[in-house]
Amino acid sequence: MLKQLDEILTSVAAAIAASDSLADLDSVEINVVGRKQGRLTAILKTLGGLSIEEKKIVGPRAQKVKIEIEILIAARRAELEAVSGAGLIDISEPVLPKQNYGALHPISIVREDLEKFFRSKGFLVLDGPELESEFYNFEVLNIPADHPARDMQDTFYIKDHPSLVMRTHTSGMQVRALETYGAPLAAVVPGRCFRNEATDVRHEHTFYQFEGFVVGERVTLGDLKGVLEACATHLYGPSTRVRLRPKFYPFVEPGVNGEVTCSMCGGAGCTLCKGTGWLEIFGCGMIHPEVLRAAKLDPEKVSGFAFGLGLTRIAMLKFGVGDVREFNAGDLNFLQQTIW
Ligand code: DAH
Numbered sequence: 001m002l003k004q005l006d007e008i009l010t011s012v013a014a015a016i017a018a019s020d021s022l023a024d025l026d027s028v029e030i031n032v033v034g035r036k037q038g039r040l041t042a043i044l045k046t047l048g049g050l051s052i053e054e055k056k057i058v059g060p061r062a063q064k065v066k067i068e069i070e071i072l073i074a075a076r077r078a079e080l081e082a083v084s085g086a087g088l089i090d091i092s093e094p095v096l097p098k099q100n101y102g103a104l105h106p107i108s109i110v111r112e113d114l115e116k117f118f119r120s121k122g123f124l125v126l127d128g129p130e131l132e133s134e135f136y137n138f139e140v141l142n143i144p145a146d147h148p149a150r151d152m153q154d155t156f157y158i159k160d161h162p163s164l165v166m167r168t169h170t171s172g173m174q175v176r177a178l179e180t181y182g183a184p185l186a187a188v189v190p191g192r193c194f195r196n197e198a199t200d201v202r203h204e205h206t207f208y209q210f211e212g213f214v215v216g217e218r219v220t221l222g223d224l225k226g227v228l229e230a231c232a233t234h235l236y237g238p239s240t241r242v243r244l245r246p247k248f249y250p251f252v253e254p255g256v257n258g259e260v261t262c263s264m265c266g267g268a269g270c271t272l273c274k275g276t277g278w279l280e281i282f283g284c285g286m287i288h289p290e291v292l293r294a295a296k297l298d299p300e301k302v303s304g305f306a307f308g309l310g311l312t313r314i315a316m317l318k319f320g321v322g323d324v325r326e327f328n329a330g331d332l333n334f335l336q337q338t339i340w
Contacts, residue, residue, distance in 0.1 A: 178295035184216030215304030252285025
């Protein structure tokens with residue numbers, strides 16, 4: 001019987017090594033340790049009929065052979081599975097519970113898109129401080145302390161720091177950037193802004209702007225219009241038109257309202273554009289000589305244009321958001337809509 005066990009071990013070890021598929025290996029296994037037809041199983045079943053002395057010798061030996069065979073089979077199975085890829089994906093595994101995946105905020109989507117567009121046109125993308133000095137937020141932009149424009153841009157102040165404000169717009173970065181980089185310069189500045197607002201569906205105390213400016217020799221209003229047209233067609237398609245209408249801003253001269261043909265009705269007139277066919281998107285104009293002087297530039301030598309657009313407003317138009325407060329509410333049902 002011992003001889004028989006040795007013979008089984010040798011031949012089965014050879015068969016295991018020779019098996020070149022998982023199905024092959026399964027049949028080797030069944031033929032040796034299978035409950036019904038296994039050769040080794042058959043021997044183990046006869047142990048009960050042996051004398052005690054025989055059992056003492058054959059029993060442990062048979063168990064050892066069984067264990068050795070099981071080890072050989074397990075090792076060969078791992079090899080074959082690694083080659084075939086089987087076992088890596090268990091299709092019987094239960095489906096995972098629904099995960100809360102992150103999504104880009106709608107304003108980030110619009111901001112990244114515009115940053116990419118302007119970077120492709122050679123503009124720098126700059127960042128600026130949200131807690132800004134009154135000097136850069138107002139003073140350098142030709143808005144002195146007694147100017148009525150300060151009323152329209154009331155904001156949050158910092159206790160015991162009367163010269164600091166939460167910035168009301170990103171326009172102050174015109175001067176900061178020109179001080180750092182000098183002219184010629186083309187840059188855009190996306191960023192969060194703050195105002196003391198009684199909030200409702202259209203007004204929010206915290207919102208996002210996107211400022212842009214170009215300063216250099218012989219920069220003209222025509223250049224401004226060209227840039228706005230490129231930006232508008234990028235946002236709303238090739239048939240979009242831009243019109244400029246006079247509007248006062250203290251830091252541009254002339255100051256202009258940049259309007260685009262309504263993205264919903266294409267200019268025919270609808271509820272979104274209040275029947276006018278136009279949407280006000282840009283505040284813009286030629287940079288005021290006082291602003292250039294504040295940036296230590298000579299308005300006789302260089303000129304520039306500036307424009308600002310509301311990223312929050314662009315996102316409202318793009319995603320059809322009716323209430324501006326949604327953007328800051330942290331409501332997952334709102335935020336997860338941009339997952340695709
Ligand atoms: N900063 C202005 C605002 O918050 C928007 C603006 C208007 C920016 C005219 C400009 C500009 O650069 O030229 O309402």
